[in-house]
Amino acid sequence: MKVRKAIIPAAGLGTRFLPATKAMPKEMLPIGDRPTIQFIVEEAKSAGIEDILIVTGKNKRAIENYFDSNPELEQDLEETGKVKLLKLTQDITNLGVNLYYTRQPHPAGLGDAIYRARSFVGGEPFVVMLGDDLMKDKVTLTKQLMNDYDKTHASTIAVMQVPHKEVSKYGVIDPEGKGKVDKDLYNVKKFVEKPAVDKAPSDFAIIGRYLLTPEIFEILENQKPGRGGEIQLTDAIDTLNQTQRVFAHVFRGQRFDVGNKEGYLETSIQYGLRHLETRDALKKYIIDLGKQLEKE
Numbered sequence: 001m002k003v004r005k006a007i008i009p010a011a012g013l014g015t016r017f018l019p020a021t022k023a024m025p026k027e028m029l030p031i032g033d034r035p036t037i038q039f040i041v042e043e044a045k046s047a048g049i050e051d052i053l054i055v056t057g058k059n060k061r062a063i064e065n066y067f068d069s070n071p072e073l074e075q076d077l078e079e080t081g082k083v084k085l086l087k088l089t090q091d092i093t094n095l096g097v098n099l100y101y102t103r104q105p106h107p108a109g110l111g112d113a114i115y116r117a118r119s120f121v122g123g124e125p126f127v128v129m130l131g132d133d134l135m136k137d138k139v140t141l142t143k144q145l146m147n148d149y150d151k152t153h154a155s156t157i158a159v160m161q162v163p164h165k166e167v168s169k170y171g172v173i174d175p176e177g178k179g180k181v182d183k184d185l186y187n188v189k190k191f192v193e194k195p196a197v198d199k200a201p202s203d204f205a206i207i208g209r210y211l212l213t214p215e216i217f218e219i220l221e222n223q224k225p226g227r228g229g230e231i232q233l234t235d236a237i238d239t240l241n242q243t244q245r246v247f248a249h250v251f252r253g254q255r256f257d258v259g260n261k262e263g264y265l266e267t268s269i270q271y272g273l274r275h276l277e278t279r280d281a282l283k284k285y286i287i288d289l290g291k292q293l294e295k296e
Helices: 036-047 061-067 071-079 083-093 110-115 141-152 164-169 216-221 233-240 261-272 279-295
Strands: 005-009 051-056 098-103 126-129 133-136 155-161 171-180 185-193 204-212 246-250 254-257
Touching: 005 036, 005 110, 036 051, 036 061, 036 126, 036 133, 036 141, 051 061, 061 083, 061 098, 071 083, 110 216, 110 233, 126 141, 133 204, 141 155, 141 204, 141 246, 155 185, 155 233, 164 204, 185 233, 204 233, 216 233, 254 261, 261 279
Parallel strands: 005 051, 005 126, 051 098, 155 246
Antiparallel strands: 126 204, 133 254, 155 204, 171 185, 171 204, 185 246
8 A cells, every 4th residue: 555644743832942942833833944844745746645634732833833934924025026035935835735734732742742643644554753753865754654555555654873872762663683684674573761871782773764654553542651651653653563574674874863953953054055045155154153163
């Protein structure tokens, strides 16, 4: 069955970016001139996803407004002859994918957020795309997972090798034996949510892209709270792996973690250095700043 649907969980409180996120969704924090969630939606579209469900929470209405039309703004841009800006705003509304929204009333974990998409997904395979991770590769990571599914018809989780001292921040896989079944595809013996550094089975950490079969919902329905008292998606995936194969796909491209302040700033600089309007001036500023810091 073709993968057509994606879920973007966006109900988190964004506490790592307080006080900015007190009244503004974390997903709307801009990278250059675009909010982070737009990068996720565009990745889904480029992979061939047709329908996207964004799981929001309280104070997240700005996400819906962003992807909706703004007649007053468009009229003003048209009357003042700002044709490029008019097209830019209209392109956001006319992305060519169907956007839907539902709410997670309480922050009960990623697994709970995904379970709220059960009716939306129906009996189809689907992808989950987390907004904290922006990916860059010749072929988008979501498309890579979809290509794997075309061959295996099995759930596939994106992983990336991280420094061993950082494994406690992630879900981690325990590869089965030699594990490798294809160039970047591994069999998995176990999925572990945020293990202690000295107990981590590997350095392959789960990053923010998943392709899951609909059987995951039956597991989530009965899933008991795990780490942090929340319904952990990693725990449900580990249970699913006991009845049907779940693969791990090793991502070789660039991952930008915008879920923390340092990663967010680094990503903003990287984006600015690639943007036609800002790259030359920003590059000069960084060089001049470097020279200044060397003198201090």
